[in-house]
Amino acid sequence: MQSVADTSACMSMRILGVLLCSISTYSWAGQPVNPFGEEQGYDIPALIEALGADSFQMREWASWRLEQAGLEAKDALLVGLNHSDPEVRLRCRRIWEEIRALDFQSRLEAFASDTEGEGDYGLPGWERYQAMVGGDPSDRDLFVRMQRAESDLLQLVEENAQSLGDRADAFVERTKYLQQAARSRSNRSEVTLGAISALVFVGSNPELTIPQSALYPFYNLLYQPCFHSAVNDLTDGPRLRKLLGAWIAQADDWSAGYQNLMLAMRYxxxxxxxxxxxxxxxxxxxxxxxxxxxxxxxxxxxxxxxxxxxxxxxxxxxxxxxxxxxxxxxxxxxxxxxxxxxxxxxxxxxxxxxxxxxxxxxxxxxxxxxxxxxxxxxxxxxxxxxxxxxxxxxxxxxxx
Incomplete structure (x- = not known):
């Protein structure tokens, strides 16, 4: 009869064996081991199909290869979002989100470092912002803070990838969330100057019709201390006034008329x-x-x-x-x-x-x-x- 100690030792060996088996599918550098044992010249569409392979090792290896391909795999990954295999759809979405996030951060950091404004970094909303506010280093600094706070909203609205209704809904959803966050101790840190400035900028987009349901939380955010005090200072004030002026100029809903008059007189x-x-x-x-x-x-x-x-x-x-x-x-x-x-x-x-x-x-x-x-x-x-x-x-x- 096997003792308790022997049973425990046996279970430990089995667990160790499972861990070693799992680890063996990866190199010590974190790179999945090629299941074929040597480098293969697979094209990207083939890698997309491999995301749904029966072998877990194959799926992980294909995922890694697509991540390494970066933006080169964009078109195939976007097509893969509608693949018939749910595993392929799931992995394509995850891989594309990672690639997009890394690419965005790379472009944003390059933009922030380019004080002379010599490069074109394809950041959503920059052309409209530059025409509205300006392009000197201080203008660019506020734009960077807006991007860091609300990159998803700026991309969705400014790149025209969605319908006008979806873009307006995204504005409403984010505005209401930030208003609630302003009342919450745990999420209050999300209510920043960059976040509110981004909302004002997005709301001034002449293509959007802002629903009345967003107006109350929007104006409430404009009186948050981080924004209100910044409008009155010499650093960000001139830029924020331009953003507010653009919001007032495009507003065509008289339910916002009183609030806009008060903003105009205040600033x-x-x-x-x-x-x-x-x-x-x-x-x-x-x-x-x-x-x-x-x-x-x-x-x-x-x-x-x-x-x-x-x-x-x-x-x-x-x-x-x-x-x-x-x-x-x-x-x-x-x-x-x-x-x-x-x-x-x-x-x-x-x-x-x-x-x-x-x-x-x-x-x-x-x-x-x-x-x-x-x-x-x-x-x-x-x-x-x-x-x-x-x-x-x-x-x-x-x-x-």
Whole structure:
């Protein structure tokens, strides 16, 4: 009868034998041993078929040879993704992903090292980014950070390999994921300046229509500290403003109009002017949003842009109603328009009856502080302005 010790020793020998058998299929350098015992001149299509061979050793050897072939095997591997044999499909996908990742990292590192910008590295989105932002070393540095953070999204969207719907879906999925990551301790490190910058860049692609479901998480990410602080610094700020300007310029969904106006005023982005002027001309948005279009023109517009505000001086649409000390106060569109016109003429608003006015670094004024408690107060303010405006007009004509 065999003792426990003998049984244990026997099992150990069997395990060792299995391990030695497995190891024997590989060289000490990690290279699978050629099952034919010598180098064979197999072409790539034959290696693809060998991925489904009965012999595990043959499958491993064919996989290794295809990995060594690199991009030369690209076309055959992509065809193999639709092979009838699931083993071939699985290995083709794994091998191609490894080759693509290694090739991308090689090209990205070469791009990062090329401070003179002399080479063409085929990085997705570079041509559009360069036209939008620029190509100096600082511009390239931000682009590298974007690629390192969101290479898959940039490749999918910028290389036009998928349908517009699939590309938009990828943007939505990644945006929602990063918003959730921002709330998570374990994944918060993924919410980087490079990642958010990449989202802004991808979202500014004129070919994409961004679904409304992505807008809330997208704007939420723009106020993450890593991005918000960078927009205001001297290093990345100029580049990030260009990206944000491109996002605002291509936005055609009015559900994003208010948010884009706030971004434009916060960061002094002239691209917000078109949004503001269009919103006022179409007059299809609620007064609560149109008041910010007026303020945006006041902050960002030229003297010529102010003419649109003069057409609003008879608009009695109510922007907001509220109570202060049991006193009902309302702000009308014409109140905001007049306040902006006076501000642009360097007038003191309190001299004209805007007793509650409160300045704002972002929006010129807090809109609710431009309202009146009584219609008589409002009418008196407009009469003061008319008299002052007529006086200035007479003086200007006399001077000329």
């Amino acid at each position: 002094d982005l002239k691209e917000g002017l078109l949004t503001a002027k269009t919103m006022l001309k179409e007059n299809s948005q609620p007064p609560s949003q149109r008041q910010y279009a007026i303020l945006a023109i006041g902050k960002l517009g030229t003297e010529e842009d102010l003419s649109i505000l003069e057409t609003l001086l008879s608009d009695v649409s109510v922007c907001a109603s509220y109570r202060i000390n049991n006193q009902a106060i309302s702000t009308q569109i014409r109140d905001v328009a007049l306040a902006v016109l006076l501000h642009r003429q360097d007038a003191d608003l309190k001299d004209f009856g805007f007793e509650r006015v409160r300045p704002s670094s972002q929006t010129l004024f807090s809109p609710y502080t431009l309202g009146f408690a009584k219609s008589e107060e409002r009418e008196a303010t407009f009469k003061r302005w008319q008299a002052w405006n007529e006086k200035n007009s007479v003086q200007a004509s006399t001077t000329n």
